[in-house]
Structures are given as structure tokens and as C-alpha cells.
Amino acid sequence: MPASSPPPSTTAVREWADESPPVDFVLQLGDSIDGQNARRGEAESALQQVLEVLGQLSVPVHHAWGNHELYNFSRARLVQTGLYSRAGGSAGPADTECHAYHCSPRPRLRLVVLDAYDTSILGTDRGSPRYQEALRLLREKNPNDDLNNPEGTSGLAEAWAAEPSLSGAPGADSGMPGAQACAPLLPPPPPPCRLKEPHFVAFNGGFSQAQLDWFNEVLKFSDENQEKVIVMAAPRLAFGVIADIQFADAEDGYDFGGCRRRYYRHSLRLLREAVREWADESPPVDFVLQLGDSIDGQNARRGEAESALQQVLEVLGQLSVPVHHAWGNHELYNFSRARLVQTGLYSRAGGSAGPADTECHAYHCSPGPRLRLVVLDAYDTSILGTDRGSPRYQEALRLLREKNPNDDLNNPEGLKEPHFVAFNGGFSQAQLDWFNEVLKFSDENQEKVIVMAHVPLHPSASNGVCLAWNYEAALSVIHAHRCVVCVLAGHLHDGAYCLDWHGVHHLTLEGVIETPPDSNAFATVYVYEDKMDG
The missing domain is CATH 3.60.21.10 (Metallo-dependent phosphatases)
Structure with missing residues (x-):
């Protein structure tokens, strides 16, 4: 206070x-x-x-x-x-x-009440054995002048070179599936590198x-x-989550059914409020998950896609922590995959390990000890954002036409499987095979895994329409392993939640775009040794 x-x-x-x-x-x-x-x-x-x-x-x-x-x-x-x-x-x-x-x-x-600062340089006389031992442990892991700073000091390339398991460099034996060079064609400025163990900062303890x-x-x-x-005890780490901002510099409108109000211009102000709250967390959040649809599809029609994205990224850029982006249908209404790889929404950049196809925006990283984040690309198989003559487009169109005979491919009416619409997408077999290898690694190393994607993966965390095309295949991969704790998604603006039979939590966040200006829709999640809370 x-x-x-x-x-x-x-x-x-x-x-x-x-x-x-x-x-x-x-x-x-x-x-x-x-x-x-x-x-x-x-x-x-x-x-x-x-x-x-x-x-x-x-x-x-x-x-x-x-x-x-x-x-x-x-x-x-x-x-x-x-x-x-x-x-x-x-x-x-x-x-x-x-x-x-x-x-x-x-x-x-x-x-049982634990003292998470029993080993700490805080609140202790500098000449005491407690202080000296804590300082020694901290200095072993954190060479920064400012011991509250989790950023690296040697520059991005040098840090990865010193730690091959993070580099993904060609020839590096990372021990992780999918590690490889995956720099974008025109990458945004790389973020500062993090300490190998960024939780070794003075505002934490042991x-x-x-x-x-x-x-x-x-x-x-x-x-x-x-x-x-x-x-x-105090949480191990915290992270922010937000979904379906869908910003456009436009007057309020309505959804495709003409029933639900959308606050296009106000959504940017709500994002600013979320960023302010995350920045004011003490200790600060460790990372933020942006679950897709950061800008609205109408920006493409108005010729304002680049400027709208720039405004959203400028707000998120006020954070001093990594932001992980999922690609949604609205990103793909505005940009091709080839263009998205060149933007700040390509958070796979910087050495994060993903599938061989660098235009597949799936990757994994470890934001904390024994914790892994997996970002899935729910439009890896999709007719959106892809050249019509490409094999990716042709295969997606074939799958969609098998399930959806409607003239309007966004129309679910009369379908036996109503999630086979063009505003959804699915996962390629290559991505699913890669995903399986990542979870196998996490099982073997006793890690807990958070999965994020734009589109829900479980029917009970959906309305039956907003659901990945081959959600069953993704769930089969998840359920073949014991490491996944939760799946976070957006897309369905009402939000939803279920706990599946395998004990995996599926949380679909409410969309910012349909949140009235006097309210908000974002979350801060606290990760403990034995639970997550928010």
C-alpha cells in the first residue's frame, strides 16, 4: 500500500x-x-x-x-x-x-507457511552470514550491476552462443525438438537477451x-x-493474458450477425489499461500472452492494416518483458504469412525452437524453471493469408470443401461439423508431430506445460463453431502426455472454460473487442509450485 x-x-x-x-x-x-x-x-x-x-x-x-x-x-x-x-x-x-x-x-x-526469502539479500545486515551466502548465490547466476535486472549483459548472439540449448543455431545440439535458425526475412529489433535463469534477481529469494x-x-x-x-508461499512467476483486441481506428460497429456491439477504437484504450496493470505488478509479470486477433479485419479494406498494427505494438512495447503472440484469423485477413513473419507479431523470432516451416508460427520456450510455453499455429492449415496457388492453400481448400458445401465458407448452417468454416483453421501433421516431440521432452524432464493458440481445442471450451478443424488430433497429442496443465485460447468472444477428463484446463478468454469501455477483459495468472491462480 x-x-x-x-x-x-x-x-x-x-x-x-x-x-x-x-x-x-x-x-x-x-x-x-x-x-x-x-x-x-x-x-x-x-x-x-x-x-x-x-x-x-x-x-x-x-x-x-x-x-x-x-x-x-x-x-x-x-x-x-x-x-x-x-x-x-x-x-x-x-x-x-x-x-x-x-x-x-x-x-x-x-x-504450512514458507519463507521464500529465507535466503535473500533483503532485510538482512550486509555483514551477516545470511546476506553473504545469498549474495554469493545471486552473483553466481546474475552478473548484472543491477541485481534486479533479469536481462543478459553480453548481447543476444553471445548469450545464445554460450548456451547452445537456447540458440537453435545450425549444428547446435540443443536437446530440444525443432531447434533451428528461424530469423525472419526482415526481423524487428531483437529483444534484450535474458539471463539463463532470469528468476535469479534480488526481488526474488529462496x-x-x-x-x-x-x-x-x-x-x-x-x-x-x-x-x-x-x-x-509467494508465486514462482506471473504472466498476463489478453485476447481479441481487434483494434481499428473506426466507430463502434457490430458482429457479422448484427447483434453484438464491437468497440473498435476503445479496444486500444483497454489494452493500455491492461499494460499499465501488468507494468505495476510487483514483482513485475514475467511475460505476456497475446492470444490473437490483435487488429480487426476491416483495417485491410480501409488500407490501415500497417498503422493499426503499429499502434497495438507500440502499446505492448511499453512492457519490459517478452510478449508471445498467437496468429488469429484477423491477422490473416490483414497480412499474408510472408508479411507477418516480418512484423513484431512474429514472436518465434530470436531463436525460439519451432517446426521446420518458418512460416508456421509455432514454437516453444521455457519462461521459468520446469515450465514450458508452447505456442501453436491454429491456422497452419487454412485458406487465410496464403497464396491461392500454393500447396498450403489447395490442401486447406480441399479439407474445407469436404466438410462444408456452402457457397459461403464462413457459414456453418446445415453442417454436421459446424467448425469447418473458413474463419477457423487447423494443424498440419508436421506441426502435430513437432508438438508431440516437445511434450515428450517435457514429460522426460518433469516440466509443466502451458499451451496457447488462437482457436479453442476442446468443444466444451467453445460454442461448437469456434473450434480448430482437427481439434481431436491436437487433443490426442496432449492426452498422450502428462505434462500439459492448461490450454489458453481466444476467438470465442464470450469466453468459456472446461476441465477435461485428463485433468487439462481449457480456458477461452473473453474478447476485448466486445468489452464495454467501462469494463475490461484481461488476466494476470500467478504460477505456484502446485497450482495456477488468476
Whole structure:
């Protein structure tokens, strides 16, 4: 909470107090006050305001310590505040300045609070062994002058040369499927390279071996006593997601059915709001997923495709983190594939590993430890954005005509399989084979995988029309592996969600284009060791 803000809102506390039956306890996951309070000399008063609001509850409040608590206070001081919820006999490690503990809030349930800054340079005297050990670990992984900076220092080419598994350079034995050179014909300026392990920054921290040993004993006890355990700690990373911006510098209009209002010009303002929120996250989000249809198809008719795209990319360019783009039908109404490869929407550029066909905008990367992002090209097989004389176009037209005899190929009426329309697309066998190899690698390396595509892959995360042509083939690949956690898509502006029989979450985000100007449609997702939340 910035010190200049009014007292914190009591809305959450009021809701918890009004629950019937009342809540049993509250978890405050850290960063209760903002770091600027220390510079303003207002840390104590800001904390007092937060604790006064939480003190209105008649149930225990369990606190995690975040980086902002440690910007404001030393560990020795935090032990003396109301944020030291380990007090009162809760069992923790021998080091009482390690804010880790466990308790049993009800029968056969255990809460474990972890101290994710037990090993950290924050809140600790610079001459102490704790500080010196944390600084040594940090310096081993982060050579930057600014230890909060996750960017590399040696330049893009040098960083990839030093780490062949990231380079995709010809002849590099990356160990990853599909690694190869894939620079666009006229690439945009490359982004700054990232540290090999970009989470080694000063605003993150880690766990001492003593805390991990203690944690292991707690879980062993819970196993023996058939308890379920809730673990409370700071998220590993966070990312932003947005879909179907469909910007055009045009007056409001309606969808193809003439029923749903579309806010073409306002969509850019809503994107700016999303970017501002992501930039203000503390710590900042690690990356952003743009799920396709960034500009509207009418820009092509108006001769404004290039300028509309430039405006969208300028807003997204205000972020200091990678933005991963899916290609949707509206990108392909405006540009050919060959042209898209030359734009800032070609986020496969810069060495990301993908299929052999460099015009297939599918690739994978690892944004964090034991986490992999796979971007799929749901229009790899499509009649959009492709020369009519090309084999890609002819094969897509053949598949579409087999399923859709209508004069208007965008019309699903009367079809047995109504998703076989021209505004959808599908996956080539080459892309599916590549996808299978990526997931096989993630299985073998115990990674969790996030999949993104413009078009939904599951009928229950769709309306039955907005669905990839060969969604069954894509699902077969996913279900043959155990690593995929979720599939994120756009295209269907209403949004949808389902949890499939294999435990994979399918989330279709609502479209910005049909979101009224006084609202918004984007998400920030927090990734923990055992869950994702948003």
C-alpha cells in the first residue's frame, strides 16, 4: 500500500466477516505495504493501517513475507510486528527469524507457511552470514550491476552462443525438438537477451537447506497422519493474458450477425489499461500472452492494416518483458504469412525452437524453471493469408470443401461439423508431430506445460463453431502426455472454460473487442509450485 493512499479498503474483510458460517482463517500472501513507504519514512504507519483493517477479523490471519516487507523492515524488526504470525507457539525451524511455520486449523488439515526469502539479500545486515551466502548465490547466476535486472549483459548472439540449448543455431545440439535458425526475412529489433535463469534477481529469494529439511519433516508427519496440506508461499512467476483486441481506428460497429456491439477504437484504450496493470505488478509479470486477433479485419479494406498494427505494438512495447503472440484469423485477413513473419507479431523470432516451416508460427520456450510455453499455429492449415496457388492453400481448400458445401465458407448452417468454416483453421501433421516431440521432452524432464493458440481445442471450451478443424488430433497429442496443465485460447468472444477428463484446463478468454469501455477483459495468472491462480 503506498503511503499516500487512503486507508486500505475494508471490502475483503467485510465479505469474510459476513460469511455464514464465518471463515476459519485468512491467508495474506505478502507485500502488504509498498516499498516506497521506506523512502518516505512511513513504513510503520502504513503497516499499522493494514493491520488495523485485518485486526477487525476475529479469526487468525497468516502472513507470508514478501520483498516489499523486506524493503521496509529488517527481519529483526519484522519479528516484532503483527506480520510475525509464527508467534504464539506455531512450530517452525530453529532459526526464529525464518518466518516458516505450520499449524492445524482443523482436523486432518495442515497449513504450512514458507519463507521464500529465507535466503535473500533483503532485510538482512550486509555483514551477516545470511546476506553473504545469498549474495554469493545471486552473483553466481546474475552478473548484472543491477541485481534486479533479469536481462543478459553480453548481447543476444553471445548469450545464445554460450548456451547452445537456447540458440537453435545450425549444428547446435540443443536437446530440444525443432531447434533451428528461424530469423525472419526482415526481423524487428531483437529483444534484450535474458539471463539463463532470469528468476535469479534480488526481488526474488529462496529457501535455506535448514528450511527445506524442516519442510520435509512436516510433510512426512502429515503423510503418516493422513493429513491434507495447504502450502502458503509467494508465486514462482506471473504472466498476463489478453485476447481479441481487434483494434481499428473506426466507430463502434457490430458482429457479422448484427447483434453484438464491437468497440473498435476503445479496444486500444483497454489494452493500455491492461499494460499499465501488468507494468505495476510487483514483482513485475514475467511475460505476456497475446492470444490473437490483435487488429480487426476491416483495417485491410480501409488500407490501415500497417498503422493499426503499429499502434497495438507500440502499446505492448511499453512492457519490459517478452510478449508471445498467437496468429488469429484477423491477422490473416490483414497480412499474408510472408508479411507477418516480418512484423513484431512474429514472436518465434530470436531463436525460439519451432517446426521446420518458418512460416508456421509455432514454437516453444521455457519462461521459468520446469515450465514450458508452447505456442501453436491454429491456422497452419487454412485458406487465410496464403497464396491461392500454393500447396498450403489447395490442401486447406480441399479439407474445407469436404466438410462444408456452402457457397459461403464462413457459414456453418446445415453442417454436421459446424467448425469447418473458413474463419477457423487447423494443424498440419508436421506441426502435430513437432508438438508431440516437445511434450515428450517435457514429460522426460518433469516440466509443466502451458499451451496457447488462437482457436479453442476442446468443444466444451467453445460454442461448437469456434473450434480448430482437427481439434481431436491436437487433443490426442496432449492426452498422450502428462505434462500439459492448461490450454489458453481466444476467438470465442464470450469466453468459456472446461476441465477435461485428463485433468487439462481449457480456458477461452473473453474478447476485448466486445468489452464495454467501462469494463475490461484481461488476466494476470500467478504460477505456484502446485497450482495456477488468476
